[in-house]
Amino acid sequence: MVSPQFVFIVTLAAYIFFTRWRRMKQKPLEPAPELEQPKWSLYTASELKRFNGKSSPFIFLAIKGDVYNVTEGGKFYGPGGPYYTFAGHDASRGLAKSSFEEDVVPEGDEMDDLSDLNEEEKSTLNDWKTFFDQKYPVVGRLVTPTEKEQHLAAEKAAPVENISEGIPAADSRSSTPSEKN
Numbered sequence: 001m002v003s004p005q006f007v008f009i010v011t012l013a014a015y016i017f018f019t020r021w022r023r024m025k026q027k028p029l030e031p032a033p034e035l036e037q038p039k040w041s042l043y044t045a046s047e048l049k050r051f052n053g054k055s056s057p058f059i060f061l062a063i064k065g066d067v068y069n070v071t072e073g074g075k076f077y078g079p080g081g082p083y084y085t086f087a088g089h090d091a092s093r094g095l096a097k098s099s100f101e102e103d104v105v106p107e108g109d110e111m112d113d114l115s116d117l118n119e120e121e122k123s124t125l126n127d128w129k130t131f132f133d134q135k136y137p138v139v140g141r142l143v144t145p146t147e148k149e150q151h152l153a154a155e156k157a158a159p160v161e162n163i164s165e166g167i168p169a170a171d172s173r174s175s176t177p178s179e180k181n
């Protein structure tokens with residue numbers, strides 16, 4: 001014979017299990033922070049680094065200052081891919097010199113001005129840039145921490161509608177601190 005205590009315990013356990021299970025199923029999916037990425041943004045080299053397919057599911061790389069979302073090319077740029085060196089980095093020098101050795105990607109936050117490239121390397125780089133422009137979306141600009149600070153300060157002083165244009169609202173332009181370019 002099964003004891004009443006045993007039936008009680010089993011019923012209770014089943015009840016707890018099902019209420020938990022139902023709550024779990026109903027709980028709405030919380031969006032991962034990375035799904036709320038801005039469509040367009042300024043990135044310093046250190047900020048770009050996490051978009052390497054490892055620290056983040058997304059992969060970005062920069063070419064001549066433009067940041068490309070190469071997530072779709074994960075088999076090339078993802079962990080274990082042949083061009084993983086470029087993931088989360090400025091790939092300009094490597095593409096110009098046809099090298100994906102570690103030493104072609106800048107590590108610091110300073111910009112690689114590429115001024116030492118010869119004509120052939122510059123031309124190779126431009127061809128790659130054309131290729132990336134056709135294949136991948138641009139999601140931002142690579143900037144120095146100083147440029148980013150200045151931009152954020154200017155934006156705070158004069159909010160812009162469209163960050164990718166970076167042009168302050170018409171009525172506040174004269175009072176904008178810096179108007180470089």
Ligand code: HEM
Binds near residue numbers: 099
């Ligand atoms: C060692 C000799 C190499 C071989 C055998 C090789 C092979 C390939 C192959 C088969 C593709 C795919 C092409 C396609 O999808 O139609 C490719 C794409 C590519 N390769 Fe190489 N490659 C080599 C060297 C390099 C070097 C030195 C670089 C530059 C540092 C480079 C950069 C790229 C890039 C950026 C892509 C485009 C990937 C994309 O579609 O996003 N490759 N390569």
Ligand SMILES: *[C@@H]1O[C@H](CO)[C@@H](O)[C@H](O)[C@H]1NC(C)=O
Binds near residue numbers: 038040058071139
């Ligand atoms: C980058 O591309 C991936 C895959 O296409 C997409 O899910 C993600 O939202 C994109 N990120 C940005 C910032 O555009």
Ligand SMILES: *[C@@H]1O[C@H](CO)[C@@H](O)[C@H](O)[C@H]1NC(C)=O
Binds near residue numbers: 162164165
């Ligand atoms: C913002 O500016 C970019 C670059 O000029 C343009 O391509 C884009 O269409 C603009 N977006 C909006 C919402 O105006």
